[in-house]
Amino acid sequence: MRRAGWAVAGFAMGVAAVGSLLLTLVLHRGVSARATPAALEEAVARRLRQLAIPDEVRRVKSPVAPTADTLAMGRSHWADHCAVCHGNDGRGDTAIGRGLYPRAPDMRLDATQRLTDGELFFIIENGIRFTGMPGWGGGGPDGDVETWHLVQFVRHLPELTAEELLEMEHLNPKTRAELADQEETRAYLEGGGAPDPAVVDPPEATGAAARPPVGDADPD
Numbered sequence: 705m706r707r708a709g710w711a712v713a714g715f716a717m718g719v720a721a722v723g724s725l726l727l728t729l730v731l732h733r734g735v736s737a738r739a740t741p742a743a744l745e746e747a748v749a750r751r752l753r754q755l756a757i758p759d760e761v762r763r764v765k766s767p768v769a770p771t772a773d774t775l776a777m778g779r780s781h782w783a784d785h786c787a788v789c790h791g792n793d794g795r796g797d798t799a800i801g802r803g804l805y806p807r808a809p810d811m812r813l814d815a816t817q818r819l820t821d822g823e824l825f826f827i828i829e830n831g832i833r834f835t836g837m838p839g840w841g842g843g844g845p846d847g848d849v850e851t852w853h854l855v856q857f858v859r860h861l862p863e864l865t866a867e868e869l870l871e872m873e874h875l876n877p878k879t880r881a882e883l884a885d886q887e888e889t890r891a892y893l894e895g896g897g898a899p900d901p902a903v904v905d906p907p908e909a910t911g912a913a914a915r916p917p918v919g920d921a922d923p924d
């Protein structure tokens with residue numbers, strides 16, 4: 705009973721300490737998302753996140769053997785859903801990735817590569833609360849096999865080749881305006897003179913059916 709009392713008091717003091725640390729950081733550094741998190745804040749956040757991932761999940765090994773095919777699936781999934789924040793190369797050097805707080809990290813580096821397969825899987829399935837990182841899992845008990853392809857791709861980031869990056873550029877989602885621009889440039893480079901208005905004009909103007917963006921917009 706006494707022991708339990710001490711445990712509760714210890715826990716309350718821990719919560720108060722973390723709370724006052726966060727409050728000090730907010731008062732001192734403001735609430736702008738433009739700032740870069742202090743090293744201490746980042747270390748505390750990483751540690752808390754590690755504690756929040758169950759031990760048995762952390763130890764899980766990928767049930768999907770890495771092959772050229774599974775890697776290709778991870779790569780195209782990444783280009784379609786993740787690159788908008790993380791960049792095709794995983795450096796996080798994108799307009800959104802740079803503007804988030806905390807920023808999208810350079811995932812080629814040790815801090816990410818040291819995470820276990822299970823930790824990467826858990827993060828991708830569930831997202832990271834209070835950050836820009838969304839959860840992508842369908843909520844099933846065993847997670848999605850696509851998530852394992854993504855884990856394999858994250859592991860591959862430090863060795864990504866120029867050919868792979870080029871291929872991914874074709875898989876990145878594009879707006880209608882970007883597609884029209886591309887078409888215009890292509891027509892111009894081929895010396896075709898005026899671009900094809902049916903392609904360049906927005907579908908509303910031509911009465912054509914709305915074209916979905918390139919790539920699969922469905923998160924699965």
Ligand code: HEC
Binds near residue numbers: 782787805828835
């Ligand atoms: C809207 C922006 C956004 C999108 C889209 C996004 N992420 Fe993230 N992701 C983030 C941010 C921001 C972080 C850093 C969070 C933090 O520091 O705690 C992050 C962190 C991660 C991490 C942890 C890295 C580390 O070192 O801690 C993994 C793994 C990850 N993302 C994978 C993915 C995958 C796979 C996808 C696509 C299915 C994806 N993310 C899509 C914003 C995004």
